[in-house]
Amino acid sequence: MTNFKNNQKSILQSSRRDFVKNTAIFTAGMLLPTMEMAAMANVFNDKTLKLAIVGCGGRGTGAANQALKADENVVLVAMADAFEDQLNASLLSLQKEFEGSKKVNVPENHRYVGFDAYKKAIDQADVVILATPPGFRPYHFEYAINAGKHVFMEKPVATDVPGVRKVLEMAKVAKAKKLNVVVGLQRRYQNNYLAIKQKIDEGKSGAIISGQVYWNSAGVWVRPRRPDQSEMEYQMRNWYYFNWLCGDHILEQHIHNIDIANWFIGEYPISAQGMGGRLVRNGPDHGEIFDHHFVEFKYPSGAVISSQCRHQPGTWSKVGEDFQSSNGSIHMNDAGAARIVDHQGNKIFEYRGRNDPNPYQVEHDRLFASIRNKEVINDAENGAKSTMSAIMGRMATYSGQMINWEDALKSEKILMPPVVSWESTPPTVPGEDGSYPIPVPGKTQII
Numbered sequence: 001m002t003n004f005k006n007n008q009k010s011i012l013q014s015s016r017r018d019f020v021k022n023t024a025i026f027t028a029g030m031l032l033p034t035m036e037m038a039a040m041a042n043v044f045n046d047k048t049l050k051l052a053i054v055g056c057g058g059r060g061t062g063a064a065n066q067a068l069k070a071d072e073n074v075v076l077v078a079m080a081d082a083f084e085d086q087l088n089a090s091l092l093s094l095q096k097e098f099e100g101s102k103k104v105n106v107p108e109n110h111r112y113v114g115f116d117a118y119k120k121a122i123d124q125a126d127v128v129i130l131a132t133p134p135g136f137r138p139y140h141f142e143y144a145i146n147a148g149k150h151v152f153m154e155k156p157v158a159t160d161v162p163g164v165r166k167v168l169e170m171a172k173v174a175k176a177k178k179l180n181v182v183v184g185l186q187r188r189y190q191n192n193y194l195a196i197k198q199k200i201d202e203g204k205s206g207a208i209i210s211g212q213v214y215w216n217s218a219g220v221w222v223r224p225r226r227p228d229q230s231e232m233e234y235q236m237r238n239w240y241y242f243n244w245l246c247g248d249h250i251l252e253q254h255i256h257n258i259d260i261a262n263w264f265i266g267e268y269p270i271s272a273q274g275m276g277g278r279l280v281r282n283g284p285d286h287g288e289i290f291d292h293h294f295v296e297f298k299y300p301s302g303a304v305i306s307s308q309c310r311h312q313p314g315t316w317s318k319v320g321e322d323f324q325s326s327n328g329s330i331h332m333n334d335a336g337a338a339r340i341v342d343h344q345g346n347k348i349f350e351y352r353g354r355n356d357p358n359p360y361q362v363e364h365d366r367l368f369a370s371i372r373n374k375e376v377i378n379d380a381e382n383g384a385k386s387t388m389s390a391i392m393g394r395m396a397t398y399s400g401q402m403i404n405w406e407d408a409l410k411s412e413k414i415l416m417p418p419v420v421s422w423e424s425t426p427p428t429v430p431g432e433d434g435s436y437p438i439p440v441p442g443k444t445q446i447i
Contacts, residue, residue, distance in 0.1 A: 046073055047073065048073045048074070048075055049071060049073060049074045049075070049126045049127055049368070049371065050074075050075060050077045050078075050124060050125045050126045050127070051064065051067055051068070051074050051075065051076045051077065051125055051126070051127050051128070051129070052076070052077065052078040052079065052080070052121040052122055052124055052125035052127075052128045052129070053076065053078075053079045053080070053090070053121070053128075053129045053131065054080045054081075054117075054118040054121055054122065054128060054129065054130050054131065054132060054140055055080075055081060055129070055130065055131035055132030055133075055136075055154075056079055056080075056081040056086050056087045056089075056090035056091075056131075057081075057086060057090070057131065059131045059154055059184075060081075060090065060129060060131030060132075060154075061090040061093055061094065062360070063129045063131055063152060063154070063184070063360075063364070064076060064090070064094055064129055065094065065097055066358075066360055066361045066363075066364040067127070067129060067152065067364045067367075067368070068094070068098060068103045068104070069361065069364070070361070070364035070365045070367065070368040070369075071368035071372070074103070074127070074368065075102065075103055075104075075105050076094065076103060076104045076105065076106055077105055077106060077110060077124050077125060078106060078110040078111075078112070078120070078121040078122075078124035078125055079091060079106055079110070079111050079112070079121060080112040080113070080117035080118045080120065080121035080122075081112075081113060081117065081132075082113070082114065082115060082117070082132075082236055083113070083236075083237075084113045087111055087113060088111075091104070091106060091111070110124055115420050115421060115422075118132075118136075118140050118143065119143055122140075122143055122144050122147055122149060123147065125149060126149065126150065127149065127150045127151070127152070127367075127368075127371070128144050128149045128150070128151055128152070129152050129153075130144065130151060130152070130153035130154065131153070131154045133236075133239035133245040133246060134154070134155075134156045134157065134158065134159055134245070134246065134247060134251075134252065135158075135159040135160075135163070135239075135244050135245045135246070135247070135415065135416050136245075136416075137153060137154075137156070137157050137158055137163070137167070138157065138158045138162075138163035138164075138166040138167050138170075139166075139416075140153075141153055141157065141166075141167055141170055141380075142166060142170050145170045145173050145174045145177070145179060145181075146170075146173070148177060148179065149179070150179055150180040150181070150367070150371055151174070151179070151180070151181045151182070151380075152181075152182045152183075152184070152363070152364065152367055153181070153182075153183055153184065153380075153383070154183075154184040155183055155184045155185050155255050155256070155259075155383060155386075155387070156247060156251050156252060156255050156383075156386075156387040156390060157183060157380070157383045157384055157387045158247075158384070158387050158391075159243060159244060159245065159246065159247035159251065159391075159415050159416070160244075160247075160391070160411075160413060160414055160415040160416065161388070161391060161408060161409060161410075161411035161412075161413065162411070162412065162413075162414050163414075163415075163416070164384050164385075164387055164388045164391065164409075165409070167380060167383070167384040167387070168380075168381060168384045168385075170380065171378060171380035171381045171384060174378055174380055175376070175378050178374075178376050179376070179378075180367055180370050180371055180375075180376055180377045180378070181377065181378050181379055181380040181383075182363050182364075182366065182367045182377055182379050183379040183380065183382070183383030184360075184363065185255070185256060185259050185379070185382075185383060185386065186359040186360050186362075186363050187256060187259070187260055187359065188259075188263065188363075188379075189359045189362040189363040189366060190336075190356075190359035190362070191336070191351070191353055191356045191357075191359075192332065192333070192336050192337060192338040192351045192353050192356075193260065193263075193332065193338070195338060195349075195351040196264070196330060196332065196338045196340065196349075196351065197263065197264060199340060199348075199349050200264055200330075204327070204340060204348055204349055205323075205325045205327050205328065205330055205340050205348070206325040206326030206327030206328070207301065207303075207325060207326045208264055208265050208301075208303050208323045208324070208325045208330070209302075209303055209304075209324050209325060209326060210303060210304050210305065210306075210323070210324045211261055211264075211303070211304075211305045211306070211321065211322060211323035211324065211330075212305070212306045212307075212308070212321070212322045212323075213254075213257035213258060213260065213261050213305060213306070213307050213308075213320075213321045213322075214257060214308055214309070214318040214319060214320055214321070215249070215253045215254040215256065215257055215308075215309040215310075215319050216308060216309060216310040216315065216316060216317050216318050216319070217253075217310070217311065217317050217319065218311065218312070218313040218314075218315075218317070219281050219291070219311035219312070219313065220240055220249075220311070221240070222238065222241075222285050222286070223237050223238050224285070225285070230422065231425070231426055231429060231430075232421075232422055232423075232424055232425070232426055233422070235287075235426050238285075238287065240252065240287075240289075241285075241286055241287025241288065241289055242287050242288060242289075242426065242428060242436075243288060243289065243415055243428075244415040244416055244417065244426065244427045244428070246289070247390075247391065247394065247415075248289040248290060248293075248394050249289060249290075249293075249309055249311055250276075250290075250293040250295070250307075250309050250390055250393050250394050250397070251387065251390040251391060251393075251394060253309065254293070254307065254309035254390060254393075255386055255387060255389075255390045257307070257309075257319070257320070257321055258297070258305075258307055258386060258389050258390050258393070259382075259386040259389075260321050260332065261297070261305045261307075261321065261323075262382075262385070262386055262389060263382075264321075264323060264330070265299055265301065265303050265305075267299045267300050267301055267303075268299075268385050268386075268388070268389055268405065269297035269298060269299050269305070269389055269392065269405060270298055270299060270300055270404065270405050270406075271297070271298045271402060271403065271404050271405065272295050272296065272297050272298075272389075272392045272393050272395070272396040272402075272403050273295070273296055273396050273401070273402040273403065274293060274294050274295035274296055274307075274393060274396045274397045275293075275294050275397055275400065275441065276290040276292055276293035276294065276397030276398070276441075277290055277291070277292065277397075277441075278290055278291050278292075278438060279291060279292065279312070280311075280312040280313065281311050281312065283435075284430060284433075284434040284435045284436065287436055288428055288436040288437065288438055288439075290397060290398075290439070291310065291311045291312055292308075292309070292310040292311070292312065293307070293308065293309050293310075293393065293394070293397045294306070294307070294308045294397070295307040295308075295393040295396055295397060297389070297393065307393060319334050320332050320333055320334050325340075327340075327342060327343075327348065328340060328341050328342040328343050328348060329341055329343075335353070336352070336353025336354075336356055337350075337351065337352050337353060338350070338351040339351070388405075388408070388409065391408070392405060392408045394446075395408055395446040395447065397439075397441070398439035398441065398444050398446050399439075399441060399442075399444050399445070399446045400441030400442045401446075403446075403447075407447060408447060410447075411446075411447045413446070413447065415427060
């Protein structure tokens with residue numbers, strides 16, 4: 001039982017060993033700053049780094065795979081998950097992937113199951129992967145940083161504002177302890193985005209005035225309710241559809257695109273207003289989240305970003321970002337291309353990704369290189385503020401009100417229950433017809 005309230009196209013064609021050991025490291029076609037000689041001595045540090053996974057679903061397993069490939073001397077030694085079957089499936093997958101090597105060494109007594117399992121796994125490791133449903137993230141991050149561990153954590157980093165504030169607080173602690181924290185907003189490690197960001201910083205695009213960011217798709221998985229399931233188990237298995245666990249898809253998925261707007265503009269939004277609801281994916285098996293959101297974010301510079309995300313099969317799909325600037329426009333393609341054009345459509349800059357490294361891998365390569373070189377990456381503050389941006393968008397669509405950053409950041413509304421156990425009643429439960437209560441704009445209070 002857990003008490004939560006208190007509690008880049010790479011220009012190196014070398015192996016991943018070379019990525020860590022080379023005296024010059026490049027990311028996204030750009031030379032990283034020259035290392036100090038004292039740090040260079042640590043490039044060849046062969047100490048075995050012990051890895052633990054907390055959250056053994058698809059993303060946790062994928063992140064562990066990438067972490068194990070990022071560094072020659074990293075070994076998975078501990079795993080934790082709420083569900084034993086999920087942990088076992090993850091372990092089997094990783095054992096097959098690394099068969100014949102010594103990279104997966106998780107004895108039975110280092111396989112921890114339950115809501116408190118994260119503490120035991122984190123205690124065994126030097127580096128931890130936090131990939132549970134995001135509602136748990138602030139508490140797991142707090143424990144890991146207090147324990148002095150380097151962290152890779154998936155986005156978003158919280159589902160409510162108190163969780164965001166906790167991550168911001170722990171980001172300062174991580175910085176003071178010189179701990180590395182990488183957040184899974186992998187576009188910041190992707191070559192086309194890095195190339196465009198460099199051109200923005202050089203002034204090639206001019207100031208961004210407006211933009212449109214999208215995550216429009218058919219939606220994600222649904223896991224049918226089994227007769228023997230408790231309500232807590234059902235919601236944990238279907239975490240995507242419950243806000244205490246997921247925070248809605250504007251947060252869980254669309255954070256990627258909102259984060260790019262924040263990064264390219266160089267600011268975080270000061271207000272949000274918008275609309276949303278449930279039209280297509282609106283059955284009891286879709287929990288309490290909306291199937292569409294449209295938000296207008298305003299920034300301190302005066303820039304306005306239109307944000308839209310949708311989970312509706314058979315509709316126009318797009319995942320990406322477009323921006324209008326004083327010199328022209330910027331067009332991003334998640335597949336690897338990007339371009340800047342002037343107001344007449346003439347090309348200012350174009351990036352075409354060919355054989356670029358997988359940004360999901362690059363973020364782990366960078367994490368372990370930084371650990372080896374005694375450098376510090378700290379994505380936690382940005383991860384928290386982009387999480388806050390998406391939460392503010394959700395507040396706007398759920399309430400139908402104009403939401404200001406300063407007011408939203410003061411919210412004391414906690415979505416996570418004070419105690420989570422298999423015997424706990426989740427924060428939201430279905431009515432007699434099996435449906436869950438849905439936010440109603442104009443009536444729902446969100447701060």
